[in-house]
Amino acid sequence: MIARRRHLLFLFSSVIIITIGCGNANPDGTAPALQAAGPRAGMERTPPGRLSAAVHVDRSGRDVRFAFSVQNASGQPITLTFNTSQRFDYVLEDEAGNVVKRYSDGKMFLQVIGTLTLPAGDAAVFHDAIRAVPPGRYRVTFRLTANEAQPSATARFFVTP
Numbered sequence: 001m002i003a004r005r006r007h008l009l010f011l012f013s014s015v016i017i018i019t020i021g022c023g024n025a026n027p028d029g030t031a032p033a034l035q036a037a038g039p040r041a042g043m044e045r046t047p048p049g050r051l052s053a054a055v056h057v058d059r060s061g062r063d064v065r066f067a068f069s070v071q072n073a074s075g076q077p078i079t080l081t082f083n084t085s086q087r088f089d090y091v092l093e094d095e096a097g098n099v100v101k102r103y104s105d106g107k108m109f110l111q112v113i114g115t116l117t118l119p120a121g122d123a124a125v126f127h128d129a130i131r132a133v134p135p136g137r138y139r140v141t142f143r144l145t146a147n148e149a150q151p152s153a154t155a156r157f158f159v160t161p
Contacts, residue, residue: 050072050073050074050078050149051070051071051072051073051074051078051118051144051149051151052070052071052073052151053068053069053070053071053142053143053144053151053152053153054068054069054071054153055067055068055069055090055140055142055153055154055155056069056155057140057155057157059157059159062131062132062133062134062135062159063129063130063131063132063133064129064130064133064157064159065127065128065129066090066127066128066129066130066140066142067125067126067127068088068090068125068126068127068128068142068153069123069124069125069126070118070123070124070126070144070151071118071121071122071123072118072119072120072121072122072123073121074120075120076120077117077118077119077120078117078118078148079115079116079117079118080115080116080117080118080144080146080147080148080149081113081114081115081146081147081148082113082114082115082116082145082146082147083111083113083147084109084110084111084112084114084145085109085110085112085114086104086107086109086145087116087124087126087144087145087146088103088126088142088143088144088145089102089103089104089142089143089145090102090103090128090140090141090142090143091103091140091141092130092138092139092140093138093139093140093141094136094137094138095136095137095138100133100138101130103128116146126142133159134159135158135159135160135161136158136159137156137157137158138156138157138158138159139154139155139156140154140155140157141153141154142154
């Protein structure tokens, strides 16, 4: 009897923990949309004057590499807090606006709180790559996943056959 109660308690606790950890979707079950890019191509500041973001795209044939940088544009250190091990996300869209890839799709991130401190003037750079991208025109939008600010940057590029 005691073993059965422990088993039920363990099962109930597991369901609660999994439910809380997976609560990153809209009520209809879709993933949250990224913020649109700012007024300047490739750069948005959030909050104004404190953080700036940019994304650099490097193509080699049909392989594409991304470098997303977030710079502390203030005169003092900024500490950013993250609810998971995820530090950024991006959406790659084709010319018609169809989502080709979302970085976070199919990934699981550790449910740990982490911080990143950017000294004044310093930047953090995050990298990712996609192999064998089909020929076409694309738009990629990156965003930081920090609690305090989520600066984003957008870049357009094309892949030739």
